[in-house]
Amino acid sequence: MIVRYQHPYAAFRQFDREFERLVRTGFGRGAVQYSLRADVLTEGEDLVVRAAVPGVAAEDVTVELDGRRLSITAERKARETAEGDRYLVRGLSSGSFRREFTLPEGTTAEQLSAGVADGILTVRISAAVKPAPEAVRIPVTGAPVEVEAETTESE
Template sequence: MIVRYQHPLQAFRQLDREFDRLVRLGFGRGAVRNSPEADVYTEGSDLVFTVAAPGVGTEDVTVTLEGRRLSIEAERRRRESSEGDRYLHRGLAAGRLSRVFTVPEGVEPSQVSAELADGLLTVRVADAVRPAPEARRIPVREAGPAIEAEAAE
């Protein structure tokens, strides 16, 4: 008897591949896009986006600001294989990475900078976080009765 090991998540992986195949058939290859993982946080008054972009070079990354929409796009290229190379498994997908964020009102392109290091793209929006307005107490005064009536005898 032959005992064959199957990974516990194999059925879900197959379902994911089948879903992608059906979407490509129905909507074309461009419909399947990768949305990379990202962290969004503040450092002082700066707003920082750190996006996972493994295998991407600086020449393959585009960061654009249009109104309040910050778009990050990258192209991950397939590794060129040399003669004699033989892949046993290809798990690093080539293709487009795309992620869109909304930034606060009034952000200018001059406030945005981007760096790529160790497979992480860090986009910094300088002075984007405004301090929350301080709550101010409004005095409430007492007013007289709104309706004055005379008593009938």
């Protein structure tokens, strides 16, 4: 008996591909907006967002802060082929990519810095992570309990 393993999310991936194909067919290739893959982590007191933007130039990346919402938008442009050349396999998608994150209360634009290197966009929010307050034990005072007891003599 042959047992074939299928990843539990394989059907969702197929559905996602088919949906994108239908949208591209109905609205054109530029109508599809992909989501950026990203990691969010802390480094000391800084909050760091790292997003994959392979093949995207720094001038094609926009980082905006609107209140507490950090928006990252990137656009990968389609490459033109020379006359007579053709694609045999086309797996690198072009188009617009977007992702939004909610930042801690009180975050300002002066705390943000962004840069692209090796296909990774790094957005650093300095001093965004506040240390958790430590528990403090409070001494409890009170009057000593006085117990009055009568002693009886047994016969």
